[in-house]
Amino acid sequence: MIPELGHFALALAVAIGFAQAVIPLWGAARGDARMMQAAPALALGQFIAMAVSFLSLVWSSVTSDFSVLTVAENTHSLEPLVYKITGSWGNHEGSILFWCLILSLCGAAVAQFGKALPASLRARVIGVLGLSGVGFALFALLASDPFLRLWPPPPNGRDMNPLLQDPGLAMHPPMLYVGYVGFAVPFAFAVAALLEGRIDAAWGRWVRPWTLAAWCFLTGGIALGSWWSYYELGWGGFWFWDPVENASLLPWLTGTALLHSAIVVEKREALKVWTVLLAIGTFSLSLSGTFLVRSGILNSVHSFANDPARGVFILALLGLVIGGSLLLFGLRAPVLSATGIFAPLSREGAIVLNNVLLCSIAAVVLTGTTYPLFADLLLGEKLSVGPPFFNATVFPLAAPLCVAMAVGPMLAWKRADLAAALAKLWWAALVAAAVGVVAAFGARPLPAIGFAAAAWLIFGALADLVARIRLFRVPLGASLQRLGALPRGSLGTTIAHAGLGVTIAGIAGMSLAQQAIVLLHPGQVAHVGGYDWRLESVGDVAGPNYAAREARIEVSRDGRVVATLAPQRRSFPVQQMTTTEARINTNLIRDLYAVLGEERDGGAVLRLHVNWLAPWIWLGALIMAAGGLVSLADRRLRVGAPARRARPAGAPA
Amino acid sequence: MNRRLLLLVPFGGVLVAGAGFLAMLERAQEGKFDPREVPSMLIGKPVPRFTLPGDPGFASTDLVGRPVLVNWFASWCVPCAEEATVLMDLKRAGVPIWGIAYKDKPADTAKFLARYGSPYARLGRDEPGRVAIDWGVTGVPETYLIDAQGVVRWRFVGPMTPDTVSAELQPILRKYA
Structure with missing residues (x-):
């Protein structure tokens, strides 16, 4: 019933x-x-x-x-x-x-x-x-x-x-979907604007909060998914450039670009046509991602029941939504006229650079994801595009993005003075250079560059904040007052930009991870990453719908016990599947990560990792999403929201 | 370029991509497009050197002289049981089929063959699965055609069906017979 x-x-x-x-x-x-x-x-x-x-x-x-x-x-x-x-x-x-x-x-x-x-x-x-x-x-x-x-x-x-x-995955799809689908609102605004034939500052102000909200959810969803693959798949990595991961990254990249270009529409009434295209493109990429996953034409670890017949239905649907909106764009966009004029060196110029770089990264990822499919279709060639391609193409584009990210928010609208902006950033540059030099002694060049970029972003964001509240220039109390009066939008920018720095530090740290696969008998000790891992015992554990083998591992450093880890290998009789449950001990600086593999001759195969700064990857994403939420709370975006107006001033929220 | 035309470029790009995806889906429905398929590196190359125990067991050198179909299977593999009737039909048609039991206990293999019938002229055992690694076997069942010179000519992943036999195997068998 x-x-x-x-x-x-x-x-x-x-x-x-x-x-x-x-x-x-x-x-x-x-x-x-x-x-x-x-x-x-x-x-x-x-x-x-x-x-x-x-x-x-x-x-x-x-x-x-x-x-x-x-x-x-x-x-x-x-x-x-x-x-x-x-x-x-x-x-x-x-x-x-x-x-x-x-x-x-x-x-x-x-x-x-x-x-x-x-x-x-x-x-x-x-x-x-x-x-x-x-x-x-x-x-x-x-x-x-x-x-x-x-x-x-x-x-x-x-x-x-x-x-x-898994609890992480209970949350991951809903968040991701809210993010994907949330971009339907900017999309609808874009199509509506094309139908109206008019875009003004108010349009930009309306689109931004919706974009921000969707972006926050998407950021959280991607981070949760990456975190899940880190602890549940037990492969010791956090991002595999898997087609489905790429499918979620693409709308995130263009959505981030949209987030920024919408500010230009709002403040300066420029970049209108481009912003409309980004809004359509972002939702189109969200939709295409789902299509590629569901139709079974992408080869991926993410499994849903794939069915080509269903794929044709989705493809037709996407053709109508995406093709229809882009046709409308092609026909109606000439009506939208730009009014704002700006010098190349200005806040608008910096946002254009941000858009160009983000969209280039998106284009590269899109190419890498779909190239094998088209090579197979057109040339009959089987090939796979893996992490080496993505790393080699994304990093060179991400580097200038990071450099510009710290400078951009300091530039004035219309025409900016680069020297004045850099003058506020000198100490952040100094810290970044120092971090880079120190890291270069201990690590390979690429992680060292990563650490320097992270320090540049975090301290660059701080420098922006320090300059805005005139810290050390005026009395502390006055500075705090300025902090309180700072528009939430710019505070959100600072937080989100610093968050990306934290994520980059985590990724750079993760690339220094130490790992080993060892066969241990109970009582034996392995030395990995400066820690002594002692296998105490391996035993049986029963779960509600599975049976598991569990290893108990005592991890110590210099004779002091740091953690006890109990990784499991679970077998699910109904689905006839085995999963590995990695166990992780973290102190935010490093993760001790243990996976139980096969058992042989009374011993157990263990995979042991020491992952430096791993939690920072997701912590950074959380900070980015938090920055988005702070920005959402900006007064400017709430203007006209009746729920707020009804509330008496000063009442607790 | 004309600005109006430029603004229609995204629409054109999406049309082309959409047509591409439609072609992929249509071919996938016909079974001609499978992004999951991994081509064998062995095609056109001699069979890797091996010696397998069994009754009577065989070695790579035994494969030379006439085309042979080598079928990897296991008693624990359900699709292998599905494939058994197809293999028996091939045997009756006079195609020499040699079997390799992959990661399987001899007693279990014997029970499996007693139940479904043995299409195999010779049977090798790869209980540790080492030879399978050299062949690049991705799973069972998997079938290879080795020509008279001992060169791998064709590989099929998964259970063969009567359609596979008529559409793919027969033409290639005629070519190398």
């Missing part, structure tokens, strides 16, 4: 979405105020229907209703509750439904928070969101129905992929 309710709600959402697409867009074209006013209610209605549909699926999953095909295929009655819930979106059908839910949520959010928008713009934005929502909901309904029944129901489910049974 509940699954049928969900199915019906999904069909209802398609119907409402259709109305949401047609009525407001038509109304905006005719200038009919009443038709435009219908938009918010329809968006809200679609969201409610979608939420009912999604909750029905979660309900079926939680109650282990194995007469529902996706539930039977992806969950198991013995599974912990949290994985029964996450199991509902950890598969193809469920994740598409979740995708639709978030898309309808975006429409509802624009309806709710966009009350101050010009009526025609709001109607068009909601209409465009409705149009893309209908496409995906139809895909869920016609080609990947999550409520398909199975009769007779099997006595038990087939369980979820054990690799996905």
Whole structure:
């Protein structure tokens, strides 16, 4: 009964979405105020229907209703509750439904928070969101129905992929999807602007918070995914240039570019056409990433049930959304005229440089990801593009980006004085150079450059802050007052830029990791990375839906015990799969990382790593996302938000 | 360039990419496009040197003289059981098939062959899986065609079906017979 309710709600959402697409867009074209006013209610209605549909699926999953095909295929009655819930979106059908839910949520959010928008713009934005929502909901309904029944129901489910049974991964897809789908809002704004034929500063101010919010989620989602692959896959790495990872990195890169160019639209009414293209491009890349993963034409460790027939449906859908919006762009963009004029050396100029570099990195990653596919198609050649290509092409582009990143925020709008900006940065440059020289003695050149870049970014961001609050120039109290009065937007910039520095330091540190694969018998000791790793014992452990072998390893340094690690190798009988559970001890400076491999002749094969600064990689991403959130709290972006206005001044938030 | 044309470039690029992806999907449905497939480095090269125990077992030097189909299999592999009927048909058609049991205990192999029938003229055992590494075997079942000079001419990953036999194996067998 509940699954049928969900199915019906999904069909209802398609119907409402259709109305949401047609009525407001038509109304905006005719200038009919009443038709435009219908938009918010329809968006809200679609969201409610979608939420009912999604909750029905979660309900079926939680109650282990194995007469529902996706539930039977992806969950198991013995599974912990949290994985029964996450199991509902950890598969193809469920994740598409979740995708639709978030898309309808975006429409509802624009309806709710966009009350101050010009009526025609709001109607068009909601209409465009409705149009893309209908496409995906139809895909869920016609080609990947999550409520398909199975009769007779099997006595038990087939369980979820054990690799996905992990708290980190419970959070990763939702965050990533919210990030991906969140870019639908800037996309809808871009298409609406093309339809209106007008972009002004207000448009830039409206697009930015949505972009920022989506960007924060995407940053968090990518970081979580990378963290998951670090501790769960047990390969000791954090980024593999896997096609699916690249698919998430691409919209992040162009989304970051969009974030910056939208500021120029807002402040200077320049770069309008380019910003519109970035908004369309970012959402297109989010969509294409999903398509490439689902259609099975990319070779990847990320597995979903792949089906070329489904791929054709998604491809047609993408063709309509992406092709349609780009055609509209080609026809309508000439109408948008630029007004702001700026010198090459200015804040605008720095942001253009940022955009050029970020988009170049995106182009390189896109080429590396799709080249093998096209080489196979056109030349019949089998080849793979791996980390060496990406490292060799991305680093040279990232280096000037880092150099410019610290300088950019110090430049004035319109025309800037480079010498004055550099004068504020001299001590950051000194620290970076010192860090680089010290690191060059201990490490290879590339990590040393990485450390120097990290120091440059972190201290460059600090230098910007110090200059803004006139620290040491005015009394401390006055400085703190200035800090409090600083626009949240520029504070967010400082935090996010420093966050990237922390991530780069982590990556550079990680490249110095020491590792060894050893065969130890209980009682034996291995020396890796300056630590003594003593295998105490190997024993059996039972879990709710798995059985495991667990090694106990005592790690000591200079005779002092530092940590006890208990890595496991779990076998899941239902899925007939084995996973390795790495165990990690961290003190933020280094990770002690142990993986239990095969057992042989009474001994155990262990993989032991000392990963320097590894946690900084994700810590940095967290700081970047936090910077985005601080920037979101900027007063300028809240202007016109009724929820805030209603609250009395000074009340606790 | 004309600004209007320039602004249509993204649309054109997406059209081309979309057409490419459509072609990939169509070929994938026909089974002609598989990005997962890894080509064997052995094609056109002589078989790596090996000697395998078994009854009677065989060595790389024994493969010279006539084309032989070498089939890697294991009793623990479900697709191998699916493939057994196809191999038996090939045997009846007079194709010499030699088998290599991969990471399999002799007793289990014997039970497997008793149950599904043995298509193999000769049987080698690679219990430690060392020879499989030299061959670059990615999994079982996997089938290789070795020509009369002992050169690898064809490889197939996964269970062969009657379609594979008629579409791929027969033409190449005729070529090297």
